[in-house]
Amino acid sequence: MALSLQKDKIRFLLLEGLHENALKVLQKAGYKNIESLSHALDQEELIEKIKDAHFVGIRSRTQLTREVLEHADKLIGIGCFCIGTNQVDLEAARELGIPVFNAPYSNTRSVAELVLAEAIMLYRGIPEKNATVHRGGWGKSAKDSHEVRGKTIGIVGYGSIGSQLSVLAESFGMRVIYHDVVTKLPLGNAHQVSNLQELLNTADIVSLHVPDEPSTRYMMKAEQFAQMKEGSYFINAARGTCVEIDDLAAALESGRVLGAAIDVFPKEPKSADEEFESPLRKFDNVILTPHIGGSTQEAQANIGLEVAEKFVRYSDQGDTVTAVNFPEISIPYKEGTHRLLHIHHNVPGVLSQINRLFADAHINILAQSLMTEGSVGYLMMDVDYHDSRAALDQLKDVAETIRIRVLY
Incomplete structure (x- = not known):
């Protein structure tokens, strides 16, 4: 429970070499207490560092487990400077009253471009030819080398990346x-098929663009690879947990799948010093990249802006719109008011209890919005600035309270 902190007291911990745009946005908004590190931290270091942080920004390597979050008493916001959020225990964060923000759209073009480039390279047999030349060979041949024009690409997951890939692929003359x-x-002339098996039976190249959910984990295994067309190609730039890697290796070994491009893996090195291990390393017809689908300067610049701006809106106004684990609320700011943010256990009667307490204390509510998600409710209220201290005292008597902030 806290009054509004002065901006120079609010501490930001940014990990994994976030783009300088993130710092610029925070500094422009008046935040100066920013620690930026170029690497991820192991759990012990992270627990120690996060103790005094109000906001933490991460990419994909940092693991914010329940244990880590329970040591972060001051933490009020988490930013994943990427698309995925599976590196954060979202439920634990919500229970502790901490919204999690991400950048679901900022790197879509980068991923779509990489996938299309990989499709072209696979169809030309470039991975094998490149490996042969590096070893001193000269495998000049048109065998298994084709244009992508006229081929059918099957996109599994037609969200922001899948749909953008659809447009790019069609511009190259592919059927989508x-x-x-x-x-x-559908965008353009793309066609939605009725089920995954139909797509696998039909597509010349299959590309995954699905989130990490229970329904998508290991959705591509031996049974699904057996359903793919003989001599087709496979790309995964979505989530490493979507593919049973050993089964993909078996499909490549048998020739059922003629080649693949994989950017994400079930187990990835935590740093550049750790060796990457995978049964796919032995295949010359497989493109392996170190989770770089969204790693372009343009994408990282956009992500830095997007997530840092969400930090500022939440810190300055309590705005949680686009939070992935939290009730979404936004109220226009009014001059002469103080804003109370009340995060509480989602049980019946909390709102009526607060309104009754305010009425008894003769506190007039000028604006109010309540949303709930899961076990948590988020109430935003504006009161006259003369009443904010009394309002805070009343909220402290609400037994269901998880966290209170006052903004002014």
């Missing part, structure tokens, strides 16, 4: 089919 768990309006 896609499968999604919900009906999606």
Whole structure:
């Protein structure tokens, strides 16, 4: 429970070499207490560093487990400067009253471009030819070398990346089919098929663009690879947990899958010093990249802006719109008011209890919005600045309170 801190007292911990745009946004908004590190921290170091942080910004390597979060008494916001959020225990963060923000759209173009480039390289047999030349060979041949024009690409997951890939692929003369768990309006001449098996049976090249969810974990295993067309190609730039790597290796060994490009893996090195291990390393017809689908300067610059701006809106106004684990609220700011942010256990009667306490104390509420998600409720209220101290005292009597902030 805290009054509004002065901006120079609010501490930001930024890990894994976030783009300088993140620092620029925070500094422009008046935040100066920023520690930026170029690497991830192991759990022990992270627990020690995060103790005094109000906001923490990470990429994909840092693991914010429940144990880590329970040591972060001052933490009020988490930013994943990437698309994925599976490196954070979202439920634990919500229970502790901590919203988590990410950048779901900033690197979509970068990923889509990489996938299309990999499709072209696979169809030309470039990975094998490149490996042969590096070893001193000269495998000049048109065998298994084709244009992508006229080929069918099957996109699994037609979200922001899948749909953008669809447009790019069609501009190269490819036929696009896609499968999604919900009906999606196609872009261009793309066609949604009724199920995954139909897509696997039909596509010349299959590309995954799905989130990490229980339904997508190891969705591509021996059974699915057996359903792919003989001599087709496979790309995964989505989540490492979507593919059973040993089964993909077996499909490549048998020739069922003629080549693959994999950017994400079930187990990835925590640093550049750790050796990457995978049964796919032995295949010359497989492109292996170190989780760089969104790693372009343009994407990182956009991500730095997007997530840092969400930090500022939450810190300055309590705005949680686009939070991935938290009730989403936004109220326009009014001059002459103080804003109370009340995070509480989601049980019946909390709002009526607060309104009754305020009425009894003759505190007039000028604006109010309540949303809930899971076990947590988030209440935003504006009161006259003369009443904010009394309002805070009333909120402290609410037994269901998790966290209170006052902004002014």
